[in-house]
Amino acid sequence: MPTELAAASLPIFALGIGLGALVVLTALMAGLWYGRRSSAPPASIEFQTEQILRMLQGVSRFTSGVAGDVSEHQEHFRRLLARLNNAEKNPGETSDEAASEVVHEILSANDALQKRLDDAETALKNQSHELAGYMTEARTDGLTELPNRRSFDDDLAARFAQWKRYRTPLSVMMVDIDHFKKFNDTHGHLAGDAVLKQVAQTLRDALRRSDVLVRFGGEEFAVILPSTTVADGGIAASHMLHAVAEKAFLYEGKVLRVTVSCGVxxxxxxxxxxxxxxxxxxxxxxxxxxxxxxxxxxxxxxLERGDAGPTPAALTPAPLSSQKTANDFSQVCDDLRRRLLEVAGKDPQRDST
Structure with missing residues (x-):
């Protein structure tokens, strides 16, 4: 008998764990709502609030339903225990038959509650997946798929705490696409969005895996550079600068080019x-x-210039004057004529006269 009763109490213990997880999920969604509210543009706050509130209301209703099932199961359990006690006190009733009937009802009630717990676990997993999607969305820029400003603030706070503790170098780089407003005015905002995505990928490819590239806002990006001095950060920025300048960005069959400026x-x-x-x-x-x-x-x-290698101006050859070009060509022709005459066995000086 004690074994059966102990087995009967296991679903209640498991349900307690499930309810605790639901409470944690509710708290996470509430925190997510406040985080999204602080980082989202005003126009989208109302829509995001409705989404989060719908999730919270669903969890609340589900929690209330499961809690009701637990209360009903406990009440049923108390009634069965009372029947067992009465059977023991009433000599006219067979205790073994009463006990067997009670155990059967307990097992049936446990089966029903276990099914409810299984449903609760499935619903909890679904809510967790949905919440994970919201959390990813809350920290990701929708256009470039880079981490966003909120993610940058969180990551920088963690890196900065490490820097204060261990004093390993830590640098930050700000990157801005040059004349991007003019670019949008000339080519259109759709072309601008396409180039933004391609610039983001180009910057990401030019960085180390340990570096954190985010879209800071608009056409501006930020990079957290762990274990990096300002001198090494300047070199990294120079690599990014040249990577973007040399990249041909494609949009609707057209080749578009942009440059970036960097500060470290x-x-x-x-x-x-x-x-x-x-x-x-x-x-x-x-x-x-x-x-x-x-x-x-x-x-x-x-503030000092931090480019690595020659500047674009130094890479541009100086133009040649037309007079110098003509003189050089004439000299080449004279040398070639003289060499041909020498091969033919003639005197170049006499033949030239």
């Missing part, structure tokens, strides 16, 4: 996450002020 700063004593990003942004502004398509680094209290 390294975490220093006294910095916060905000001041680190601010200094990288100041370096970006200096790059744009210097003519764009270049890299600037924020080093201490000064």
């Amino acid at each position: 700063a390294e975490a220093q004593p006294g910095d916060t996450e905000i001041t680190l990003v601010k200094r990288a942004d100041e370096a970006l502004y200096a790059a744009k002020k210097a003519g764009r398509n270049c890299v600037y680094r924020h080093v201490g209290d000064r």
Whole structure:
């Protein structure tokens, strides 16, 4: 008898775990709602709020239903125990038959409750998958599929805490597509969106796996560079700059080209996450002020050019004058004529007269 009664209590214990998981799920969705509300544009907040509230209401109704089943099962269990006690006190009733009947009813009630628990587990898994989708969406930019600003803030806070503890180098890079408003005005916003996606992929391909590239907003990107000094960050930025400048971006059969400007700063004593990003942004502004398509680094209290290798201007050959070109061609012809005469056994000086 004690074994059967102990077995009868197992579904209640399992249900307790399930209800606890439901409570955690509800709390996660509530936290997600506040997080999405703080990072979402005002126009989409109302729609997102309705989605989250519908999920919360569904979980609430489901939790209430399962809790009712638990209460009903416990009440049934108490009635069966009372019958057993009465059977033991009433000598006219066969205790074994009463016990067998009670155990049968307990097992039947357990089967029904177990089915309800299985349904609860399935529903909980479905809600968890849906919540995981919302969490991914809340931290991902829909156009470029890069992490978004909220993800950047969270990752930078974690990296910055590590930097404060271990003092391993940490740099932040800000990247902006040059003259992008003019690009959109010329080619259209659909072309702009297509190029944004391709630029994002180009930047990602130029970085290490440990680097965190995010879409910061609009045509601006940000990169968290772990274990990277400002000098190495300048080299990484230069690689990205040249990768974008050399890339032919395609849209509806047309080849479109853009360039980027980059600013890099390294975490220093006294910095916060905000001041680190601010200094990288100041370096970006200096790059744009210097003519764009270049890299600037924020080093201490000064801003300096940080490109690796020759600048685009240095790569452009100086134009040749038409007079110099004509003279060079005439000299080549004279040398060739002289060589032919020597091969023919004639005196070049005498024949030229």
